[in-house]
Structures are given as structure tokens and as C-alpha cells.
Amino acid sequence: MVVDKLIRFGSDFMDQIKVIGEQTLSGKIYISGSKNSAVSLIPAAILSDKVIIDKVPKISDVNSLKEILEYLNVDLKFEGSRLYIDSTHMINKDITNEYSKKLRASYYFMGALLARFKKVVISLPGGCSIGKRSFDFHLNGFEKLGAKVTSEGDLYTIEADSLKGADIHLPFPSVGATVNIMLAAVFAEGVTTIENAASEPEIGNLIEFLNCAGAKIEGKDTTKLTITGVNKLSGGHVEVIPDRIEAGTYILAGVMNGKNLEICDIRPDHLTSFFDKLREMGANFEIKETSVVTNKVEHLKPVNIETAVYPGFATDLQQPITTLLLMADGVSTLKETIYENRFQNTKYLNEMGADITIDGDTITVKGPTKLNGRLVKTSDLRAGAALILAALSAHGETTITDIKHLLRGYSNLIQKLTDVGAKIWLEDE
Numbered sequence: 001m002v003v004d005k006l007i008r009f010g011s012d013f014m015d016q017i018k019v020i021g022e023q024t025l026s027g028k029i030y031i032s033g034s035k036n037s038a039v040s041l042i043p044a045a046i047l048s049d050k051v052i053i054d055k056v057p058k059i060s061d062v063n064s065l066k067e068i069l070e071y072l073n074v075d076l077k078f079e080g081s082r083l084y085i086d087s088t089h090m091i092n093k094d095i096t097n098e099y100s101k102k103l104r105a106s107y108y109f110m111g112a113l114l115a116r117f118k119k120v121v122i123s124l125p126g127g128c129s130i131g132k133r134s135f136d137f138h139l140n141g142f143e144k145l146g147a148k149v150t151s152e153g154d155l156y157t158i159e160a161d162s163l164k165g166a167d168i169h170l171p172f173p174s175v176g177a178t179v180n181i182m183l184a185a186v187f188a189e190g191v192t193t194i195e196n197a198a199s200e201p202e203i204g205n206l207i208e209f210l211n212c213a214g215a216k217i218e219g220k221d222t223t224k225l226t227i228t229g230v231n232k233l234s235g236g237h238v239e240v241i242p243d244r245i246e247a248g249t250y251i252l253a254g255v256m257n258g259k260n261l262e263i264c265d266i267r268p269d270h271l272t273s274f275f276d277k278l279r280e281m282g283a284n285f286e287i288k289e290t291s292v293v294t295n296k297v298e299h300l301k302p303v304n305i306e307t308a309v310y311p312g313f314a315t316d317l318q319q320p321i322t323t324l325l326l327m328a329d330g331v332s333t334l335k336e337t338i339y340e341n342r343f344q345n346t347k348y349l350n351e352m353g354a355d356i357t358i359d360g361d362t363i364t365v366k367g368p369t370k371l372n373g374r375l376v377k378t379s380d381l382r383a384g385a386a387l388i389l390a391a392l393s394a395h396g397e398t399t400i401t402d403i404k405h406l407l408r409g410y411s412n413l414i415q416k417l418t419d420v421g422a423k424i425w426l427e428d429e
Ligand code: EPU
Pocket: 035, 036, 039, 104, 105, 128, 131, 132, 133, 134, 135, 136, 137, 138, 172, 173, 174, 175, 176, 177, 198, 245, 315, 316, 338, 339, 340, 381, 382, 409
């Protein structure tokens, strides 16, 4: 109940999670559909008429997108985790702060509305405060396709008489820019190429969906996309791929506290770099076709990690794995290369007993650490995941506040962990 309230009202509810650590976790955790896929598939749905999306995760980011679509007069209906979207009667309206600020992915309405209506008026996106997170590559891409971009305060207007295919080279393989430019190019006249494109599995999931509705996009899973403009999309049915970051988070929980804890419904091939690091640390895990079985080991080796774009070590698993590095026998380092401010978890880990120092883009983690339960605060989504992992391992009770960030990305977190033996519950402040 409280979780539903939080998902619906987000930051208006300031509840907290309590955890009593050192419990053995065993059984099965089923992974939900990927947040970062779902949040691009849902805005992309407005390029077609009637769309079905399966395995939509129950997270507040999805709810925020639903609110934007309802405001734009789009019909949505959930049947379990299946989402029906009918945008036949959609109206193009200004998306102001109250809608856009709730999540990062609100900016996918830039590409989607530009493609469909040739005009979009939208305010700045929200999302985790983990770096500058500018979107100049997106805007430059729209301009290359023939759109005019103007801004007044927080409000951006992007419009075009017509969009024409162009050759676009991204300065960095940005996930958001790749998605947004691809959406804008679906109906552009002629051929668009995106070079140095991001090749994350979530982008492949979006391409699969758009092509199934009639788009012509080549280059899935590569760094060069070729989009041949079409006049119209129709229908479209897609299943959201498993959330590789949610999977990684629970695999870490198993490596720290598991006894035959199986993380199910995953795509192991999306987690290769992550598994390489766990192997190097000497973690106990067995990869099966669509699951991973994890067990706690007494001794782990320290490692050096550097985040990178896919298929490198995912920045979204950087904060969660920091908690595992605390358990290693020796000094590990972790270099964050994607965001400038993604170490906010370390302050609270240190308060729980860790020895982590920050030097520019790198942290040094001295293990092994005995963590103690404390009152800690979630600063962003993956920092929250790192603190949950710490709380599960810590001696005594941990209280985690500001959990709205966690609910943006982890579907049924409390239930999933309770089902495998964790002592974790939601409490009103
Ligand atoms: N960048 C620019 N200019 C741009 C676009 C990006 O300078 O126009 C920079 C960013 O500031 C950042 C880097 O490029 O330093 C990477 O940004 P990217 O655009 O790839 O990230 P994003 O699209 O904003 C998505 C995910 C993030 C994930 C990153 C990297 C969504 C909604 N978000 O963000 O997910 O970390 O790709 O994989 O898909 C999370 O789930 O916790 C999360 C933050």
C-alpha cells in the first residue's frame, strides 16, 4: 500500500526503509523489465497508434511517464505488467516543469513529439543529480535534422517545417542522445545515420519495437545506426528486456549474503563485464541460461574497476559494487568515467564503518570492513541500492530515508527481498 502511494505521489511521501542486517538470503528473486528500456519505449509508443508493451516494471518513473501521456490525451491501460497505449486521440501540449522534472526520460518526448507533430514545447528534465547531464548532443542532432531550437527560461521549443535525414556523429556515445535522435529521425525524409551511437541493450530493445511497428532502422547492437524515414508506424508489440542493473544489484546481495540465492529471468550476456569483476574478486556464482545462483564466500580479493559505456563496466553498477568492495581483503579502486558526481553513497558508507576516500574521479576502498547499522539517506537511485546492500550486510538496524529515489528504479524491492529472507520493511517517518 505505502509502496503504491509512493509510486503514485513520489516525493510528496517521505517514507523510510528499515533493515536488520546479517540475514541469510536464499530462494529466488525474479527480475523485472528494464527501467531504462521502459522509459524509452513508452514515449516511443506515440509514434504508432495502438501499442502493447509487456513486462513493464512497477516503478515511479513509469508512473511519471503515464501521467505525461494522460495529460496529452493518450489512453493507457495496465493488465498486470502489460501496458496498452492508444495514442489515436493524442493532443500536443506544452510539457511544463510539473511533468518534465519528475524524471530524466521526460526528454524523450522531445524526439517523439518532434517526429509526430513537428513541434514540441518542453521544460528541463529531472532525474538523479549525479553530474552535469547536459543534452546538447540531442539538440544538435535535432538541428541537423532541420529543426529550430529556442529556449526561454527552462522551456525549450523545438520545431521544424519538415525533418530531413542527416549524418550525425555523436561526440560521445550518449544513450539519451542516441534514443532521442533516432525517435526524431523515424519519420524524417531520407536516410539518417548516427555514428558513435550508444549500443546498450536497452537501445536494441527500442529498435526492435520501432522496427516491429514499421520503422526501418539498421545497426542494432552496433555503434552506427542507419534510419530510413517512413511515413507511418502502426501497431507494435514488445517485451521489455530484463533489467541488467536490478539483476546486478541482487547478484551482489547474493554474493554478500546468499545461500543458493538464484536471480532469475535475466540476460547473462548483458552483464559480461560485471561477471568478469566478480570472478576476479573470487565471488561464488554460477551462470545458468537465464539465471545466476549466488553464494556468500568468506574471502574476496580487491580489484580495480573503471566504468565505461556498454559493453564495459556499467556506471549504474558502480555504486552498488562499492559495497561489495568493502568486503574484500585489501585496497580496491574504482574510477567513474561517465558522471562527475556519482559517489554520494560513500559518505553514508563511511558513517556505517567503511574506509573510502575520494580523489577526483576515483575512490579508494580499504577492506575488509565490518559495517554497522545507522541512519542513512538516499541521494540518488543507485546510491540507494548501495545503501540497501550495505544495510543487508550490516550488524544491527539501518534506517534509509528519502527512498523515493529507490522506487524510481527498483520494482517491488521490499517484497522481493522479504521473499528471500531479508528483514526489511517500509515505515512512515
Ligand atoms: N552527455 C553530454 N551531452 C549530451 C548527452 C550526454 O555531455 O547531450 C554526457 C552526460 O553528461 C554524461 C554522459 O554524456 O556525462 C553519458 O550520458 P548519457 O546520455 O549516456 O546518459 P543518459 O542517457 O542521461 C542513461 C541512463 C542512465 C545511465 C546512462 C549511461 C536512462 C533514462 N538513463 O542516461 O541510467 O547511467 O544512460 O548508461 O536511460 C540509472 O539508471 O541509474 C541511470 C542514471
